Amino acid sequence: MPNIRSPDSTALDRGFHALADATRRGVIARLAQGEASVADLAAPYDMALPSFLQHVRVLEEAGLISTVKTGRVRTCRLEAERLAALNRWIAEYEAGWAARLDRLGDILDRKGDTQ
Amino acid sequence: MPNIRSPDSTALDRGFHALADATRRGVIARLAQGEASVADLAAPYDMALPSFLQHVRVLEEAGLISTVKTGRVRTCRLEAERLAALNRWIAEYEAGWAARLDRLGDILDRKGDTQ
DNA sequence: ACGAATGTTAGGCATATACCTAAGTAACTC
């Protein structure tokens, strides 16, 4: 039986994985207010810079942020479109029309039992 | 300097982590069409059942699905509200008003260069 | 050119994740 994995699954894998960490979500929240350097982004965290840089790379490889190095400063920017893509994946199932129909079915069944 | 992590971050951690895997996203997609047993859910995947069950547990601990055992069958259902909560987190930053302003700035700058 | 600022690379450690096989347990089915 073939595996159901689709070829583009890694984009979602990386995207959601990138969001599954408070530090990285903090970076995104900060970048939503405008661009920032790595040092600026790292400042609130009690973490060695190399460790923090790893998080930045995870975000960049997920496409959630882009960075440019100018002189010795690397400036980071939020890539809202990629974030939107993740949101779209969720939205497709979040609507939950089927789930609601199931629940409606349950409710009707229960009504039938008691009346 | 204090760490910025908020106390409830584990809910988002677990939620997004749960979505960061194609098998688990497949389960969600399937459950969006209605309830299903573990065996039903596992059928499309070329994976030992214990391995698959781990994925189910990850989803359940993230609150993305709920399960009930009736007799020897465990039935799984999508918890759309939790999915919606993740979507809400993304939506807050996806809007990207700040990012758009930045880009608008870039565009205006470039216009200024060429005209 | 010298020192400080801003990353970056290299290497290492502890825990978590994703998979497996083998061996249960509990509940229908006959």
Place this chain on the structure above:
DNA sequence: GAGTTACTTAGGTATATGCCTAACATTCGT
């Protein structure tokens, strides 16, 4: 009550993740 079904538990391996320190590279200010 014996077998089959549908999980479940136990235990093991390989890789990935998240953190660290130490040392290097580059650029900026004076």
